[in-house]
Amino acid sequence: MxxxxxxxxxxxxxxxxxxxxxxxxxxxxxxxxxxxxxxxxxxxxxxxxxxxxxxxxxxxxxxxxxxxxxxxxDGGQGGALPDTGDLAADLKLVLRDTVDELHDPRYDLPMRALHTEIVHDPALAADYATRLDGPVRELKKERLRAAQRAGQLAEDVDLDVAVDLIFGPLLNRWLQRTGPLTHGYADQVVDTALRGLRPREA
Amino acid sequence: MxxxxxxxxxxxxxxxxxxxxxxxxxxxxxxxxxxxxxxxxxxxxxxxxxxxxxxxxxxxxxxxxxxxxxxxxDGGQGGALPDTGDLAADLKLVLRDTVDELHDPRYDLPMRALHTEIVHDPALAADYATRLDGPVRELKKERLRAAQRAGQLAEDVDLDVAVDLIFGPLLNRWLQRTGPLTHGYADQVVDTALRGLRPREA
Amino acid sequence: MxxxxxxxxxxxxxxxxxxxxxxxxxxxxxxxxxxxxxxxxxxxxxxxxxxxxxxxxxxxxxxxxxxxxxxxxDGGQGGALPDTGDLAADLKLVLRDTVDELHDPRYDLPMRALHTEIVHDPALAADYATRLDGPVRELKKERLRAAQRAGQLAEDVDLDVAVDLIFGPLLNRWLQRTGPLTHGYADQVVDTALRGLRPREA
Amino acid sequence: MxxxxxxxxxxxxxxxxxxxxxxxxxxxxxxxxxxxxxxxxxxxxxxxxxxxxxxxxxxxxxxxxxxxxxxxxDGGQGGALPDTGDLAADLKLVLRDTVDELHDPRYDLPMRALHTEIVHDPALAADYATRLDGPVRELKKERLRAAQRAGQLAEDVDLDVAVDLIFGPLLNRWLQRTGPLTHGYADQVVDTALRGLRPREA
DNA sequence: GAATAAGCGAGACGGTACGTCCTGTCTTTAC
DNA sequence: GTAAAGACAGGACGTACCGTCTCGCTTATTC
The missing domain is CATH 1.10.10.60 (Homeodomain-like)
Incomplete structure (x- = not known):
């Protein structure tokens, strides 16, 4: 050696x-x-x-x-996602909070920096997945599971895909600035993700 | 001045x-x-x-x-998205192609680099939105509009949100390596986005 | 060719x-x-x-x-050196003028620049010798020749060496800043050059 | 501050x-x-x-x-000027050595470079005067002082001016290439500087 | 008097060096 | 043996000029 x-x-x-x-x-x-x-x-x-x-x-x-x-x-709320029984409302609340956080200049630059490093460094990406994204994602999935139990979410939905659909668009729009990051957008994403794109069957 | x-x-x-x-x-x-x-x-x-x-x-x-x-x-296909009449199939085709492209080492590093610069440079982001993302997004929306006319997509869906839901997750997973980037994942995303997360009404 | x-x-x-x-x-x-x-x-x-x-x-x-x-x-006086019959006095006058000119900031930097180039460029040095220093040196020698005719300068003195002795020290002191450049110094140079360093024979 | x-x-x-x-x-x-x-x-x-x-x-x-x-x-001889009792001979020896050194390509370019910098940089000129020229000049003056004690040099000659007259012309001719730099020229400079330009009194 | 050719202002080009900043390593001294 | 401090070899930064080149334009010949 x-x-x-x-x-x-x-x-x-x-x-x-x-x-x-x-x-x-x-x-x-x-x-x-x-x-x-x-x-x-x-x-x-x-x-x-x-x-x-x-x-x-x-x-x-x-x-x-x-x-x-x-x-x-340190300051982490660490807590689970809210569960009032109304999935859509709860998700909108969380996403609106996320929107606000992403607008906070105190977090904007550091988070962009971190994301940049993750994009280019697989080892760091793994670390991120394990120690930051992982736990948070678990909380999100937990809320979705509760929704499944409550009959508000299809049983056969892959929860990881669901999380990606609900929480991904905000991140994308923020990182790439492809459009304005508003509460309205957050609501639209939740509604669309939940309801799907297809027309309601008559 | x-x-x-x-x-x-x-x-x-x-x-x-x-x-x-x-x-x-x-x-x-x-x-x-x-x-x-x-x-x-x-x-x-x-x-x-x-x-x-x-x-x-x-x-x-x-x-x-x-x-x-x-x-x-230069080598641009420039072409519109395929339209066989079956929206889900067409989208899956396109997303699977995207998956393959993102796995091509010839594009991987350059695209990561470009995305990094976009994240940190608003002017560049605007340019990107106008000259690269914009036209492509327009093609995507065009395909979705056709689907609306064919009754395969709800009339009241915001097409930008729809595009974000369908095409965003792949990009996220690729950039952040939050999971494997496979054809299966592409299919799941399309199905889930189209169908929505809610259980089918009985 | x-x-x-x-x-x-x-x-x-x-x-x-x-x-x-x-x-x-x-x-x-x-x-x-x-x-x-x-x-x-x-x-x-x-x-x-x-x-x-x-x-x-x-x-x-x-x-x-x-x-x-x-x-x-353009503005050249072009004229010969003064000849009042008193060689020492005439030379002191000329050297004092030179001292004043070398103190003129309008000439200081340009002349230093020119001297630098001459030091490093033989072709330029030759040009300088021919077209600038040469004519002036000739005027100086002319005045010294007159002094020889007037019995104020030894017949067997090499006039080029004489010019070097009389006019060189000022240039040296100016370029190298080895000491203050004053009228007094000019006078001393003339007196010493004319009289020589040896003690007068009793 | x-x-x-x-x-x-x-x-x-x-x-x-x-x-x-x-x-x-x-x-x-x-x-x-x-x-x-x-x-x-x-x-x-x-x-x-x-x-x-x-x-x-x-x-x-x-x-x-x-x-x-x-x-x-490092290699400095550091030594005093030769003193055989014959001032003229000693000076000629030293000046002839200087002529040889100035012809040595190993020293030519570096010394020209140094002189150029001195001409344009007063701070450097001061340093040069203190640390290089100064000590050497002191040695020269010491030899002249000895000559004064031996009655070979006038008592009232300013030694700095004397040094300028004896050692300056060589430097000038070398830097400005106003004429060939030979042993003969060195001898002429010494003789002329010592004897002066004036005719011997009958 | 039209054609031709040179000089001209302008400025892009492939380069070299500038002097500054930062990298990651190493060494010194203090705790 | 960690820490603060900072010198070191190296290398990229963005700028300034180098000397060459090519572009249209103007100005003189020359046919």
Whole structure:
């Protein structure tokens, strides 16, 4: 074996530095955007040596991801989706909230940055699927399952496809700016996804 | 007026150089990926001075976009979507083709690169919407309109929303690698989008 | 013969352009200094195409030289050195004038630029020797010859060496800034050169 | 205080890099001449990043100067001028050596380059005066002082002026190529400077 | 007086170098 | 052995000019 690149001993790790780095990363990407974000800048803003970043994160994307995760976990509502019994209303509520969040400049740039890294880095994408998207998707599917039990959703629908249909369009429109991101659009997506495109049978 | 930054006189422009640059850009992004793509590299590969690139394109994204556009236009099928009378079958055909294309390494990296630039550059996004996505979307909507006339699609469906529902999920899954991108998935998306999520009324 | 690079037909030459170029060159080198002087800048300042400069001058140095020559010729006093019969006094007068001229910011930068080019370009140096330094040196030698006839200068002195001794030190001190350039220094040089360094014989 | 531009910590400086840079600079200017000397070229030849040059030297001239200084110091004879008791003979010896050195292609181009930079950069000129010209000039004056003590040089001669008269003409003729640079010329300069231009009194 | 040819302003071109910024590695010093 | 600090080799950035070239236009010959 040619020097297995011993993993750093995380027990000695400075929690202060870690937090400062994640905070600086999140702040800076919000200020400067993805293109102008640099490890050097993050290190300086965090009052940290560059090596401390390189020691613990394999890539800028991984760092960005952790910064996101820290944020989500810390203030995370973590809760399940609302269930008032009216599936359409509940979904519209959630999607409208998402619309609002995507309009928040505090999240806009960092999330765009994260998505960029995911697009180009399969390892990060896997991490994202496991640790961020996965849990959230599970909550969504849980709500849909409840709807199935309540007879509001077809039994034979693949829940992953359902989630893609309901939650994907918003993300697309936001990332690609193919159209305005409004509450109205959120409602239309929910209605259309639930009802389907075909005409009602007479 | 704040320094009008006179546009260069495009009548003097070298068509040879333009083509070499677009070809080099497309080839290089396919070879190296987005992260390692450099203007310097493109210039060298195209046998062109860097200034010739900076003179005519405002950003790496714009160049990438033009490279794409040139490709699409040149070999473009340009044609409308198939219309056999069976909407679901036709859509599945198109989506399956898209799946295959997204698996083609020749397009994978360049398209990821382009999408990245679009995510971060509103001006480019607008250009994309107008010149690439727009026309294609129009073709899609045309097929859907035909389906409406044939009574296969509800009259009151917003066609843009419909397009988003049908064609968006594939793109999302490809970009974010949230799941395998298969013909089966394409079929499921079409069926689910058309039929809707709700149980059939008895 | 491999394409003898036909010389341009100077009969068609635009006198307007020529003058504008020389004036712009002189002005710009005075403003910006040698290092920041560019052909492109001169062409722009003169309202002239770059090619018009490249057509008529082989190098930046040659152009600079012509600019100098034009200036000297136009306003040139051209006259001989003063001859009041008192060699030392006459030389001091001339050297003091030189000191003043070298302090004139209007001439300082351009002359430094010209000297730089001469140092590095033998062809230009030859031109300089023939067309600028030569005539002036001849006038100096003429004055010294008169002094010889008047018994104020040794008959066996090499006049070129004499000129070097009298006029060189000022130039050196100015170019290399090895000391202050004053009237007093000019006087000292003349006295010392004339009298020699040896003690008077008792 | 307007941005103190903190000086780099020279204790961390790499001696290897420093030496490689100075050597490369000296070699390259000898090969290519001043005009074609580039920081980029020096960095490449020295196997060094450009930044390492920009970090430690403020200008190309300063680097050139250090390259010279290193050379002089390393192999420097450092010694005083010869003193056989015969001032004229000793000076001729030294000047003839200088003539030979100025004909040595190994020194010609680098010295011309250095002089060019000095002419245009007062800060560098000051450095030159202090660290290179100064010490050498002191040695020259020391020899002249000895001559004064031996009664071979007038007591009231300003030694700086004397040095200028004796050593300046060679430099001038070399830089401006106003005439051939020979041993004979060196001898003539010494004789004329010592004896003066005036006829001997009967 | 029409044809032809040169000079002209303009500016795009393939290049080189600039000086800056950042990368990821390495070394030094302090804790 | 981690951390802050920062020098290092390397490489891309976007800009400025280089010297060449080609474009229409103007201006002189020359037939």
């Amino acid at each position: 040619p020097a297995p690149k011993v993993a750093p001993d995380s027990s000695r790790r400075s929690e202060t530095a870690r937090r400062a780095i994640l905070a600086a990363a999140f702040d800076l990407v919000g200020e400067l955007g993805y293109a102008k974000l640099s490890i050097e800048g993050i290190a300086a803003a965090a009052g940290v040596g560059k090596q401390t970043i390189y020691r613990w994160w394999p890539s800028k994307g991984a760092l960005l991801f952790d910064a996101f995760l820290a944020l989500t976990t | 704040p320094a009008p930054k006179v546009a260069p006189d495009s009548s003097r422009r070298s068509e040879t150089a333009r083509r070499a640059i677009l070809a080099a850009a497309f080839d290089l992004v396919g070879e190296l990926g987005y992260a390692k793509l450099s203007i310097e590299g493109i210039a060298a590969a195209a046998g062109v001075g860097k200034q010739t690139i900076y003179r005519w394109w405002p950003s790496k994204g714009a160049l990438l976009f033009d490279a794409f556009l040139a490709l699409t236009t | 491999p394409a003898p690079k036909v010389a341009p037909d100077s009969s068609r030459r635009s006198e307007t352009a020529r003058r504008a170029i020389l004036a712009a060159a002189f002005d710009l080198v005075g403003e910006l200094g040698y290092a920041k002087l560019s052909i492109e800048g001169i062409a722009a300042a003169a309202g002239v195409g770059k090619q018009t400069i490249y057509r008529w001058w082989p190098s930046k140095g040659a152009l600079l030289f012509d600019a100098f020559l034009a200036l000297t010729t | 307007p941005a103190p531009k903190v000086a780099p910590d020279s204790s961390r400086r790499s001696e290897t890099a420093r030496r490689a840079i100075l050597a490369a600079a000296f070699d390259l200017v000898g090969e290519l001449g001043y005009a074609k000397l580039s920081i980029e070229g020096i960095a490449a030849a020295a196997g060094v990043g450009k930044q390492t040059i920009y970090r430690w030297w403020p200008s190309k001239g300063a680097l050139l100067f250090d390259a010279f200084l290193a050379l002089t110091t």
